[in-house]
Amino acid sequence: MQTPQELLSPRRATRQIQIGSVKIGGDAPVSVQSMTTTKTADVEGTLEQIYELAAAGADIVRCTCNEEAAAEGLAHIIPRSPVPIVADIHFHQEMAYAALEAGVQGLRLNPGNLRKPEEIKSIAAEAKDRGVPIRIGVNAGSLHPDISSKHGGATPEALIESAELELRYFEEVGFEDVKISVKASSVPLMIAAYRLASERFDHPLHLGVTEAGPPPAGLLKGTAGIATLLAEGIGDTIRYSLTADPVEEARAGRQLLEALGLRERTGLDLIACPSCGRAEVDVIAIAAEAQEALESRNLPIQVAVMGCVVNGPGEAKHADLGIAGGRKKGHLFIQGKIVRVVPEAEMVAALVDEAEKLVAEGVEARLAAADATAEAEAAADRAALLDAKGADANHASVKIERIRERMGEESGPDV
Numbered sequence: 513m514q515t516p517q518e519l520l521s522p523r524r525a526t527r528q529i530q531i532g533s534v535k536i537g538g539d540a541p542v543s544v545q546s547m548t549t550t551k552t553a554d555v556e557g558t559l560e561q562i563y564e565l566a567a568a569g570a571d572i573v574r575c576t577c578n579e580e581a582a583a584e585g586l587a588h589i590i591p592r593s594p595v596p597i598v599a600d601i602h603f604h605q606e607m608a609y610a611a612l613e614a615g616v617q618g619l620r621l622n623p624g625n626l627r628k629p630e631e632i633k634s635i636a637a638e639a640k641d642r643g644v645p646i647r648i649g650v651n652a653g654s655l656h657p658d659i660s661s662k663h664g665g666a667t668p669e670a671l672i673e674s675a676e677l678e679l680r681y682f683e684e685v686g687f688e689d690v691k692i693s694v695k696a697s698s699v700p701l702m703i704a705a706y707r708l709a710s711e712r713f714d715h716p717l718h719l720g721v722t723e724a725g726p727p728p729a730g731l732l733k734g735t736a737g738i739a740t741l742l743a744e745g746i747g748d749t750i751r752y753s754l755t756a757d758p759v760e761e762a763r764a765g766r767q768l769l770e771a772l773g774l775r776e777r778t779g780l781d782l783i784a785c786p787s788c789g790r791a792e793v794d795v796i797a798i799a800a801e802a803q804e805a806l807e808s809r810n811l812p813i814q815v816a817v818m819g820c821v822v823n824g825p826g827e828a829k830h831a832d833l834g835i836a837g838g839r840k841k842g843h844l845f846i847q848g849k850i851v852r853v854v855p856e857a858e859m860v861a862a863l864v865d866e867a868e869k870l871v872a873e874g875v876e877a878r879l880a881a882a883d884a885t886a887e888a889e890a891a892a893d894r895a896a897l898l899d900a901k902g903a904d905a906n907h908a909s910v911k912i913e914r915i916r917e918r919m920g921e922e923s924g925p926d927v
């Protein structure tokens with residue numbers, strides 16, 4: 513019997529790029545993206561939203577980088593993000609450099625509003641040196657005015673010409689680590705533009721219907737455009753653009769891919785932090801062990817494995833259940849509230865035990881059964897770790913220093 517993928521048109525062959533740990537294009541699974549709506553300078557608020565997006569199915573998250581404070585926020589966010597971060601750059605080249613200094617895993621440039629060839633080439637050259645891919649993010653609503661007037665408006669050909677022009681600049685500096693989007697709010701225009709893009713380019717394509725609006729109409733528009741193309745074998749990564757909580761975007765993206773048989777359904781949703789300078793345990797090993805132990809039990813919950821009790825329970829407070837390391841202990845939490853502290857060696861066993869009880873008894877009952885001293889013990893461990901490692905365990909201050917130097921050197925009008 514044919515698999516669901518075999519019933520759709522075969523996926524068009526594209527080159528493969530890699531945003532952080534996520535491969536895009538080639539034989540990589542179609543990935544889901546979303547974008548934060550917080551101010552990127554609000555580190556804790558943005559990280560909280562990134563964790564929610566990851567738990568809802570986002571493989572990659574984009575954050576705006578529109579001011580120096582946003583770039584400095586990224587320097588703190590990136591080491592603690594569970595998924596790779598792409599910085600969205602409009603108008604100001606110096607924000608691209610600042611985002612690169614902050615350590616972003618990808619850039620998105622809009623050719624419609626970052627137009628000076630020398631600046632584009634210079635950003636591409638630096639991205640090349642750092643091994644950071646760029647999305648050429650053409651948007652029908654902000655098309656380069658010269659291209660728009662040449663084509664009599666935002667036609668599919670005009671969108672493709674904008675991408676081709678940017679690609680030529682990139683090629684001049686030998687930069688090829690690129691994916692392309694040609695989004696429009698009109699579904700027929702977007703479909704036609706991507707069909708053309710898939711004939712012209714072998715770069716991975718990022719699909720989306722831009723400014724689709726609030727659900728349900730926004731969801732329908734996004735689905736009409738994205739699903740049509742995916743069924744034709746076009747598209748390597750997708751984003752719904754909804755006027756709504758971005759969690760709905762990530763969830764819709766994931767559900768669409770599952771409905772088309774392009775991603776597997778998951779009962780258990782295990783998320784893990786990336787393990788930054790604060791990590792107190794081997795997050796990768798514990799997450800793998802927990803995945804193996806929990807998967808077979810088919811528990812329909814989100815479980816978070818976090819490297820430290822300083823930030824873990826807060827970052828993953830939207831997970832049903834989680835465990836965070838620290839001071840040779842595991843701090844078990846339900847929806848961000850510490851319910852039990854166990855020896856480090858018992859972390860996975862405690863997680864499995866609590867997961868089964870949580871599914872059987874429900875959140876309220878398990879919160880009521882919490883160990884009365886657990887919160888206080890976790891607070892003491894948190895304080896001791898902060899004392900031992902200081903407030904800047906990820907050395908963000910070094911990156912921020914470089915961002916400030918770059919902003920001092922590079923700033924100036926370029927609109």
Ligand code: SF4
Binds near residue numbers: 785
């Ligand atoms: S080690 Fe702690 S601060 Fe670092 S990413 Fe993991 S939970 Fe967040």
